[in-house]
Amino acid sequence: MSHPIDKALRERAARVIPGGMYGHQAVGALPNGYPQFFSRAEGPWLWDTDGNRLLDLMCAYGPQLFGYGNAKIDRAYVDQMAAGDAMTGPSPLIVELAEKIVSMIGHADWAMFCKNGSDATTMALMTARSHTGRNGVVRARGAYHGSQPWANPRPRGISPGDQANQHFCNYNDVASLETAVAAAGPDLAAIFAAPYRHDVFVDQTQPDAVYAKRARELADETGALLVVDDVRAGFRMARDCSWSVVGVEPDLSCWGKAIANGHPISALVGSDKARGAAEKIYATGSYWFAAAAMAASLTTLELIHSTDYLERIVALGERLRTGLDKRAQRHGFRLRQTGPAQMPLILFDDDQDMRLGYHWCSRMMAHGVYVHPWHNMFMSAAMTDVNVDFALEAAGESFRELEQAAPTLGPNERYPGPKRG
Amino acid sequence: MSHPIDKALRERAARVIPGGMYGHQAVGALPNGYPQFFSRAEGPWLWDTDGNRLLDLMCAYGPQLFGYGNAKIDRAYVDQMAAGDAMTGPSPLIVELAEKIVSMIGHADWAMFCKNGSDATTMALMTARSHTGRNGVVRARGAYHGSQPWANPRPRGISPGDQANQHFCNYNDVASLETAVAAAGPDLAAIFAAPYRHDVFVDQTQPDAVYAKRARELADETGALLVVDDVRAGFRMARDCSWSVVGVEPDLSCWGKAIANGHPISALVGSDKARGAAEKIYATGSYWFAAAAMAASLTTLELIHSTDYLERIVALGERLRTGLDKRAQRHGFRLRQTGPAQMPLILFDDDQDMRLGYHWCSRMMAHGVYVHPWHNMFMSAAMTDVNVDFALEAAGESFRELEQAAPTLGPNERYPGPKRG
Numbered sequence: 108m109s110h111p112i113d114k115a116l117r118e119r120a121a122r123v124i125p126g127g128m129y130g131h132q133a134v135g136a137l138p139n140g141y142p143q144f145f146s147r148a149e150g151p152w153l154w155d156t157d158g159n160r161l162l163d164l165m166c167a168y169g170p171q172l173f174g175y176g177n178a179k180i181d182r183a184y185v186d187q188m189a190a191g192d193a194m195t196g197p198s199p200l201i202v203e204l205a206e207k208i209v210s211m212i213g214h215a216d217w218a219m220f221c222k223n224g225s226d227a228t229t230m231a232l233m234t235a236r237s238h239t240g241r242n243g244v245v246r247a248r249g250a251y252h253g254s255q256p257w258a259n260p261r262p263r264g265i266s267p268g269d270q271a272n273q274h275f276c277n278y279n280d281v282a283s284l285e286t287a288v289a290a291a292g293p294d295l296a297a298i299f300a301a302p303y304r305h306d307v308f309v310d311q312t313q314p315d316a317v318y319a320k321r322a323r324e325l326a327d328e329t330g331a332l333l334v335v336d337d338v339r340a341g342f343r344m345a346r347d348c349s350w351s352v353v354g355v356e357p358d359l360s361c362w363g364k365a366i367a368n369g370h371p372i373s374a375l376v377g378s379d380k381a382r383g384a385a386e387k388i389y390a391t392g393s394y395w396f397a398a399a400a401m402a403a404s405l406t407t408l409e410l411i412h413s414t415d416y417l418e419r420i421v422a423l424g425e426r427l428r429t430g431l432d433k434r435a436q437r438h439g440f441r442l443r444q445t446g447p448a449q450m451p452l453i454l455f456d457d458d459q460d461m462r463l464g465y466h467w468c469s470r471m472m473a474h475g476v477y478v479h480p481w482h483n484m485f486m487s488a489a490m491t492d493v494n495v496d497f498a499l500e501a502a503g504e505s506f507r508e509l510e511q512a513a514p515t516l517g518p519n520e521r522y523p524g525p526k527r528g
Numbered sequence: 529m530s531h532p533i534d535k536a537l538r539e540r541a542a543r544v545i546p547g548g549m550y551g552h553q554a555v556g557a558l559p560n561g562y563p564q565f566f567s568r569a570e571g572p573w574l575w576d577t578d579g580n581r582l583l584d585l586m587c588a589y590g591p592q593l594f595g596y597g598n599a600k601i602d603r604a605y606v607d608q609m610a611a612g613d614a615m616t617g618p619s620p621l622i623v624e625l626a627e628k629i630v631s632m633i634g635h636a637d638w639a640m641f642c643k644n645g646s647d648a649t650t651m652a653l654m655t656a657r658s659h660t661g662r663n664g665v666v667r668a669r670g671a672y673h674g675s676q677p678w679a680n681p682r683p684r685g686i687s688p689g690d691q692a693n694q695h696f697c698n699y700n701d702v703a704s705l706e707t708a709v710a711a712a713g714p715d716l717a718a719i720f721a722a723p724y725r726h727d728v729f730v731d732q733t734q735p736d737a738v739y740a741k742r743a744r745e746l747a748d749e750t751g752a753l754l755v756v757d758d759v760r761a762g763f764r765m766a767r768d769c770s771w772s773v774v775g776v777e778p779d780l781s782c783w784g785k786a787i788a789n790g791h792p793i794s795a796l797v798g799s800d801k802a803r804g805a806a807e808k809i810y811a812t813g814s815y816w817f818a819a820a821a822m823a824a825s826l827t828t829l830e831l832i833h834s835t836d837y838l839e840r841i842v843a844l845g846e847r848l849r850t851g852l853d854k855r856a857q858r859h860g861f862r863l864r865q866t867g868p869a870q871m872p873l874i875l876f877d878d879d880q881d882m883r884l885g886y887h888w889c890s891r892m893m894a895h896g897v898y899v900h901p902w903h904n905m906f907m908s909a910a911m912t913d914v915n916v917d918f919a920l921e922a923a924g925e926s927f928r929e930l931e932q933a934a935p936t937l938g939p940n941e942r943y944p945g946p947k948r949g
Contacts, residue, residue: 132616263808
């Protein structure tokens with residue numbers, strides 16, 4: 108797999124984009140041989156700029172739930188764009204979409220729409236502070252809630268005030284949750300929770316029902332609001348808020364990515380308890396009321412509501428997981444496959460600087476499969492058993508090649524370490 | 529002009545959207561008779577859900593520079609969407625778009641793309657803090673730099689830390705700028721500036737070259753970065769950064785709205801001095817690398833580069849301004865028309881609670897023209913002299929009706945006051 112066009116683009120990019128690329132789609136911390144740029148996408152496939160076809164297990168880092176270029180969803184976008192998209196006021200679709208979300212999400216009595224997942228998490232924080240008149244936030248160490256200054260995972264450009272009043276616990280650790288809530292004391296405004304532990308670099312863990320219920324109780328006891336950040340996992344765990352699987356309803360939940368199959372829209376969803384506080388915050392954006400992404404989201408939600416997409420992506424994920432384990436063992440590797448099968452993370456045992464994982468990913472890429480060494484992946488409903496078997500065949504070859512290369516692999520210079528993310 | 533469908537939609541919205549609507553497109557603080565929802569848009573026209581056609585002088589609050597549904601721009605969006613939009617990596621268009629911006633904006637050596645204007649202003653703040661290792665910000669009282677917590681114009685849901693280290697000056701007032709910079713002292717990271725004073729509710733003022741040059745000097749003396757927030761005015765003042773009209777180049781500028789004619793994209797643009805700092809911040813979003821809006825932006829920028837759109841919107845704005853003055857005088861009203869003619873704000877003299885302005889706007893709406901009583905408006909290149917004359921005819925009628933109604937107008941209950949933003 109050769110990348111002369113990608114290389115030339117990177118040289119141009121280095122001149123006009125800081126660092127050549129930025130954010131979660133920069134490939135600087137990914138294995139050798141990963142293209143930076145893509146020309147085309149269709150169903151479960153991506154094509155890089157050099158014409159190599161890749162089975163994409165990242166699904167655009169989540170947004171692709173029904174496959175690239177889903178005809179129904181894109182048609183809804185294009186038709187609404189022709190009628191009116193970003194106008195001087197919203198279209199009726201904002202009402203229809205809020206009604207649809209309220210009908211699908213158990214705790215939802217209302218919705219507000221925005222563009223980034225970060226917009227939704229920031230509005231959740233503001234709503235909780237508006238509701239309580241307090242400032243404190245409890246959240247789990249290592250959990251990602253977006254790149255706005257209050258949640259940004261890196262220190263550069265962040266001022267102390269941005270992240271003041273935050274208290275950290277360990278996910279699924281009730282005692283540490285109680286300690287953090289106690290530390291916030293009478294100032295607690297919000298408890299933020301990821302739907303499950305989907306931190307980068309580490310094994311994923313499902314939510315513990317005892318932990319989730321204790322978070323609900325602590326919010327109720329202190330008068331704080333409970334927020335589930337479903338931006339990444341939303342509608343891949345359930346046809347409802349992801350914490351419905353452990354029987355806990357938050358006051359607020361944050362949505363994005365999959366809700367419009369890649370078209371730009373996100374949402375803050377809340378219960379009646381939080382409505383008055385949400386009314387009082389000022390939150391807006393130039394394109395938040397644009398109708399085309401709302402049309403795409405309505406079509407996506409209807410597919411979520413009426414198809415077996417969820418059972419299919421779970422089955423695809425399980426087929427992948429079982430097949431990978433079998434093939435890894437055959438070549439003497441033990442994998443740690445964690446997270447919901449439909450949002451898999453694949454780590455290698457005894458792989459401190461991820462040199463095994465990186466080399467295996469490089470080989471997978473060479474065989475036409477885009478896998479990520481340290482971020483959870485995503486199954487889409489556009490994938491089939493044939494696609495999974497294609498990935499498994501590539502995996503078998505890649506394990507075989509890794510077995511040969513492993514004894515001579517040097518330190519992994521690209522591994523950014525578990526602190527980054 | 530009747531709005532039964534709009535009324536029914538508002539009743540549904542009140543159940544599923546906090547306050548029935550939120551943000552800058554909520555019409556609660558606008559005059560009687562303003563529809564909340566729109567069904568269709570084309571060229572300079574909007575249609576509300578009850579089928580009333582309106583000449584739209586708001587241009588979606590700025591994004592519409594070449595008219596709703598511009599065929600070339602929308603075709604670029606749709607064609608790129610069919611190839612690939614939000615993928616697992618960016619398309620080559622991100623490089624082309626950065627190159628195009630660097631070629632068009634004098635101070636630009638690089639660009640980063642995002643979704644909201646607020647994303648760009650927040651990244652500017654982070655870049656300045658990253659560059660200096662300091663926290664302080666100087667900005668003008670009443671200037672809007674987005675709705676993120678650090679810049680949010682209202683107190684609800686904002687914690688003290690969000691807006692710490694900020695020092696306020698008065699726009700165009702060199703002494704107050706110097707005082708604010710002195711107050712920030714050795715902690716100054718950034719001086720933010722609007723391209724001109726386009727605050728809501730008050731007369732607009734062009735940038736004073738002495739003020740702009742002093743801001744540049746103070747940034748250089750202190751090592752802080754100078755940021756021009758061109759989200760609202762960008763490419764309506766110049767085919768370059770708006771402060772090019774006063775001969776001052778900032779280190780960073782923020783763009784959005786008009787750069788893709790309503791398709792969702794914004795940008796932080798910087799000079800080489802700020803490149804290293806921009807490389808080190810972590811900034812990203814789910815849809816920031818999506819290619820379709822970049823295709824639309826490339827086409828929009830080419831129209832900006834190669835057509836006389838700017839001269840045309842200036843001429844249209846001047847025709848409107850002259851015509852309005854003449855018609856207002858005929859009925860005994862004195863207008864304060866401020867700002868660049870192509871971004872007009874129309875206030876009435878001796879109109880403390882804006883009862884005259886609100887009534888006149890209501891009448892304009894009844895005659896099929898959407899004007900705003902306290903936010904600057906926007907001319908678009910899709911407008912013609914015929915459109916302006918249509919607005920002027922409506923204005924003549926509306927002044928006449930206002931003259932009759934003025935003596936009996938009661939207090940304006942909807943006027944939110946100049947403190948609201």
